[in-house]
Amino acid sequence: MTAEARAPRSRLDPEPVSRRDFLGLAALWAAASALGFALIGSLRLPRAAVLSSPSKKFRVTLPESLPAGQAFVPPGRAVALFRDAEGVYAVSLICTHLGCVVKSTPTGFECPCHGSRFGLDGTVAKGPAPQPLPWHKITGGAGDYVVDESANVPQGTRLKA
């Protein structure tokens, strides 16, 4: 061993890493990063790739005698259908605040959970709801319609009856 190799080195000029240490450290870091990536990968587990959810489309037959401005709520669905002179439209009954099912009243809709009120066209009149009730897309005609809860249309869009 020469004298130069033993000369004290500063912190800025550290001892060169020996081959054995280098291999050891490389193995350690490789193992650690493999574990890290495996952990990050497994964090995806709680988010399912395929979500179970019932069909968002359903068929409905509007009663002939439904008066204008009165809501028709198909059993088991959170949608209100209306018929007036201009046509048929479907308003969602799921409160845009925290997801409770709102009740249809002669003047609009009211939410039992936190007191949001909506007008007949779904506009927010009062309370914490941040958005108006959306209008859903309707297809079909002559009393038989298909409502698609996953597709929204601009407020005021009616299907000509």
Added chain:
Amino acid sequence: MSGQQRPSSALQDFARNLRQAPRRFLETVFRHGPPRTDRTRSTFVFGNVFLHLHTARTHRWSLRWTTTLGLGLVSAAAFVITLVTGILLMFYYKPYPDAAYQSIKDIHFVVPTGQFMRNIHRWAANVMVVAVILHMARVFYTGAYRAPREFNWVIGMGLLVTTLGLSFTGYLLPWDQLAYWAITIGANIAQSPREITDALGITEWADVGGLQRQLLLGSDVVGEEALIRFYLLHVMLLPLLLAALLAVHFWRIRKDGGLARPAGADQRLGPPPGDTYPVFTEAPQKTYQLAAIVRGRTAAVGNGPENTLPSMPHLFYAELGVFMLTTLICLALSLWIDAPLKELANPNVPENPAKAPWYFLGLQECVSFSAFMGGVGIPLIVLVGLGLIPYLDREDKGTGEWFGGPGGWPLVRRAVLFGLGAAIGVEALAIRCGWLREWFPDIPQLVITFVNPGTILAALYAVFSLFEVRRRNSVRAGALALFTCFLCGFVVLTVIGTHFRGPNWDFFWSPADWPKH
């Protein structure tokens, strides 16, 4: 010596050993005699894996019942009770929609003692929530969060949140109307960051809210995936988290030198009882334990003579008493009032009003102003504010004294008046006159999110506290004012949510005025 001692036969040895076996067995379990001397009392503590979370001797100040009111112990005891009864309930509970409801009905009506166990579980959970809040208030008002106990205060906040999480996930499991709509509302609160991202128009790229909701529900809709996730949280993840935090919480009490006590505690306690023998009759200047690896001084240095008593029996009997009292309270409440079970979950019709259990009604009141601010923003502000208290209040005058000694109580009284007054005032305004949406129908949602009765109240409390800091020239005064205000706000909102809100979350003076359906 003189006579020939007859060697005993192996058979006689066997008979003698057999006779002595029970006594020997006990000796091997406990290793030392009954705890009658100070020495055996000490070994009783440090020779036992469960008891050695405690020190072998306890300061006399910590043993006074006014020091803690036993509230931390009540919380821990209630946790143990929920653990035991919860495991028993798991024998019959089935985490699947509708089956869950039927199994709770079975537990209530068919399983022997099932109704009693479920009642105890529910009441112990309620006792735990109350005790944790009161315990936090006790620690705050006696200044016990100060150095070196700052981080234990933060751990305590983690315990508070975990306790509330356990309560929330607990009442989701019966799959009745309360459970179903609470899951719906809870998942939508998790989704409420959309209120901000929608207003900014960035939901498409950064849908934090949607991701949170999906992680909670495991689906787009509330159903079996959601129930099994909340079941997992309730019986596994949260209890494990709580137990881990609890272990750290207890351990740190010991490592931080026991309970906080005022500087003059020893003088105020007077001489120790005649039949006790203090250790460290003089203040040691050095102790040599672990000297090679631990930096800094041990808690014993400079603290002598120690005004301590053996933990066995003085501390342990008191703890046993608190534990038994907690059990008694839970049993009495269980015999008196049954745990509620509403109708089977109906995804088409929420209850009207749909009310959470009492401890979340203050939150529900905040949420009725804005989903994001009430459900995420304000709770976060309160938690950050509480967690910062020990790092902002670095004074040491009045540590260990209720309300920081004389002068503290008048300040707290003023803060109570302001806290109650501001909360009632803001609520009265919102109830009588409505809020921004009714005054300006076209107002942007972001304004309502950030300017609503909840945020106004929080801002009023912050301003009042800063005013007290300036007036008293003391950060401690501000902390006292802020904590007291938040406690008062919590009480006012909870009372309004519990008693004065009816169908459609409208205001009613009494439930008797609710409209008939």
